[in-house]
Amino acid sequence: MAEPRRVCVVGPGTRFLSGITYYTYSLIEALSEAGHQCSAVLIRNLVPARFYPGRARVGGALTQLSLPPNVPRVDGVDWYWGRSLVRAVAFLRRERPQVLVLQWWTGAVLHTYLVLAIVARLHGARVVVEFHEAQDVGEARLPFVGRYMDVLGRSLLRLSARQLVHSQFDLGLVKSRYGVSESVELVPHAGYDYLPSRPPLRPAAPDVVNLLYFGVIRPFKGTEDLVAALDLLGAAGYESQFWLTLVGETWEGWDLPNRLIAASPHRDRITFVNRYVTDAEAAGYFAGADVVVLPYHRSSSSGPLQIAMAAGLPVVATRVGGLIEATANYPGAVLVDPADPASLAEGIRLAAKLAGQRFEGVTTWSDTARSYTELFDAMLSDPMLSDAALP
Structure with a gap:
């Protein structure tokens, strides 16, 4: 300098x-x-x-x-x-x-x-x-x-x-x-590395892949696609392999994900924390995650993505906006089509094979x-x- x-x-x-x-x-x-x-x-x-x-x-x-x-x-x-x-x-x-x-x-x-x-x-x-x-x-x-x-x-x-x-x-x-x-x-x-060190907040059993969605719930976030993808995985016989943890505050009255969770045949394998959580809680949920899933319909950038990559976690993200570039040098990313639960379900299956690994490649x-x-x-x-x- x-x-x-x-x-x-x-x-x-x-x-x-x-x-x-x-x-x-x-x-x-x-x-x-x-x-x-x-x-x-x-x-x-x-x-x-x-x-x-x-x-x-x-x-x-x-x-x-x-x-x-x-x-x-x-x-x-x-x-x-x-x-x-x-x-x-x-x-x-x-x-x-x-x-x-x-x-x-x-x-x-x-x-x-x-x-x-x-x-x-x-x-x-x-x-x-x-x-x-x-x-x-x-x-x-x-x-x-x-x-x-x-x-x-x-x-x-x-x-x-x-x-x-x-x-x-x-x-x-x-x-x-x-x-x-x-x-x-x-x-x-x-990448965000500000979260404190905390024990895992993990509703899933140790031998189950815990899928984490983290962030506000809005119409363009695609959270409903994630619930639909879990239903597809369950219908295909993969129900026992996955648990879905949704952590986020609803904005703009977007309650479609809430209604889909209530109607899901796999709702007993979904944990829904419908509020803005503290830093300590966020740290616990990321510590307990196996795969972070961000099914956005559009996005310029994503704070939860940067938290996940800084932690070295596998990530499933959609091919939209700035997410493609943000994950380009990150080997733990699996990209899928937006607004497509079937593509999302397949991406989750691929990312599940990466669970337990830690990756590098985030901007510091x-x-x-x-x-x-x-x-x-x-x-x-x-x-x-x-x-x-x-x-």
Whole structure:
């Protein structure tokens, strides 16, 4: 590294806990360990809680996640601003980061990000926008949200020096959606190793292959296909070989998986934990898993996939979006067709033969920090960016 950089990362805090919270904290820790002088502006109240799909657990004690003690932070900025935005602006003026890194995952933060980007630019910082997806699927269905994202999103990207994505799939989406081209760079998603060491939480018997689905349950997650695949395996005489453990919080009222489980002839071999679990519980469920199954219909990236690969577990995933690239160098992955229970059932049978093995091939956070460092050095040495005026 040529020299440490002053870097401020903006992303969600732990009140509205999500996968992007874990990414934000992991990135800050990785950059700090690489020698950069990091600070953080955290989004506290993401939206009014009554509008959030997981409203019942907002603010719950679900994680022990924390930032390194030497990282200055504002925790945090609220959707409705008030004094919280004033504190964040004053913090940026005081810290004067050379680079402001914005985590993009929902349109709910765009108005805040636009203000923070303007303040950072006025104080000479370069702005980086890191995409976790071009737009949330649920938000895309809401009236006028698409137009709002187009207008504010393009305004924000005009203020940024670089945009980052995790796959070629997202690279194409971001370029076509927001009209950016040469300034988009690819940094693969690193594997998650933040879970504490815990004894297995395993409802299956020791000699049975325990299939784990982990994550929120939404229409595009394909969880219903997994229940149907288990029924196919049972009908083919493989019932005694498998147990299905589903761990996740239902969003958008998507109760089809619940109804299929209740109607399944193999429901006594299905454990359904229908809530957002703590880090300790998540660690136990992954420790007790033989194969992780992610039957998504679409996906830019997947936190549960990165947890599974960091743990070296066999994975069954669908050939969609960024998952194809994410698993390309991971020998424990079996890819299947999306929205196809028969293909999923066959993939599960193949992955079951890998149970008990541990695999390598995941991107590390050291790799991510190295990519970011190269990006910082390139941006901060570019005179064209230094002289660029605000739009």
